[in-house]
Amino acid sequence: MSEYVLELKDVNFKYDNAPSIEEPALKNISLNVRKGEFVGIIGSNNSGKSTICALCNGLIPKSIDGEFSGTVKVNGHDIKDYSTARMSQEVGLVLPDPEAQLSQLTVYDELTFGPSNLELPREEIEARAERILKLIRLENFRDRSPFSLSGGEQQRVAIASVLTMNPEILVLDEPTSNLDPLSTEEIFEIICRLNREMNMTVILVEHEVELMAKYVDRFVVMDNGRIVLDGTPREVFSHKDVFEQIRMFIPTVTSLAGVIDEEYRKWGRHEYPITLEDMYEIIDSGKE
Ligand SMILES: Nc1ncnc2c1ncn2[C@@H]1O[C@H](COP(=O)(O)OP(=O)(O)OP(=O)(O)O)[C@@H](O)[C@H]1O
Ligand SMILES: [Mg+2]
Structure with missing residues (x-):
């Protein structure tokens, strides 16, 4: 068994329909993440953060066309060997727009939707939904339409529906970018609780650097398809020159x-x- 839940080694990726002909979106990316680690990915626009998220859950190279090289392993297994269904149980992906991730008539249905496709016994599906409703404090919303909720509440439902798949790793790509400051803090608090209390491995892409610094164990800083810094918040922010170079605030x-x-x-x-x-x-x- 590998000591890492996620291993990216020498990954290069160039989108087939990339706007720039020459530049790959990811250049020689290597990144190892331990079980229970909380990793924050930050970096300038178009630096490859979302592309890394798509790699983590197997969308790249399976469903997005492009030139790919290198290896991605989840729990020691090359993701080439995982089916798409299996990947959704290994890595849960939460996207910036919660509404785009929701499709069911009620919050409860949203939570049972994913596991219903896994041929699990009904009792197991219901038990998972109940547990997650409580954990994310959504009990009062159980019978509501997800589309009648606020953005912050919707994002909580989106996170909850990913969690009912029992993923090993939770990857969130700017989950608070459409939310007000209060909902943003709330989402951060939930993510932090999942990490600290349930030892969930979390990879979070965000622009809210100051807020992230309070929670993450480690920052990965990206620029132009490369990882330029990787360390504790204190370590990375001591490289003021690098932040200036890539035009990012500390x-x-x-x-x-x-x-x-x-x-x-x-x-x-x-x-x-x-x-x-x-x-x-x-x-x-x-x-x-
Ligand atoms: N689906 C796609 N098709 C073609 N090119 C893409 C696609 N998604 C991203 N790219 C390109 O790949 C590069 C990296 O993009 P990516 O979305 O990973 O950056 P990002 O760091 O998430 O940016 P942002 O902060 O704006 O979200 C960019 O040059 C972008 O134009
Ligand atoms: Mg992005």
Whole structure:
């Protein structure tokens, strides 16, 4: 058994109908993810983040045409050997637009829809739906039409319907991009709970870098089809030059500490803060 739930090795991919003729969307990507890890993928537009998501659940190379080379393994098995149905049980994919992922008349039907195609006993399907309704706090929405819900509620249903497949890895591609700040925090809180309490492996693509920094174990930073940084939030944000080069912002508190660097070091601090909570702690310790 491999120590990684997901292994990408030397992956190159070029879309057949890519707007640019020369450039592959992914260039020599290698990435290993451990069970229970929470990985945040960030990077500029068109850097290949969504393409990585499509790789993780086998859409690439199975359903999207292009030139592919390299290997993708889930739980130690090459995804070439997995059927599409099997892949949906290994990797759950949540997309930016929740409405596009919903199709059923009620929230409950949405949750049982995926597992119903797996030829599982009815009791097992119902037990899964009940468990996930509770977990994602959707009990009160059980009989509602998913289309009558707010964007944030819809995204919770979309996440719940993916979870009823019992995936090993949860991949979310900008799940909060259409949501208001409150719903965004709520979705982050759910994802975080799945990761911390249920040891679910999570790969999250997001633009909300500051919010992500609070939760992820690790950031993978992409630019132009390549991984340019890979490490803990503190490690990656210490490479201010790389962020400048790829025209991405680092968290405000981190850049602020950089601006007042000399003063900051007088406080006896060597590591920059990453989250607002870090900053509060530093300010509090200065008061003592
Ligand atoms: N279905 C597709 N067909 C052809 N080219 C595509 C397709 N999807 C993405 N591309 C191209 O592949 C490259 C990587 O795109 P990708 O969508 O993976 O980037 P991204 O980092 O997710 O960008 P964004 O931040 O805008 O979501 C881009 O040059 C894009 O134009
Ligand atoms: Mg994208």
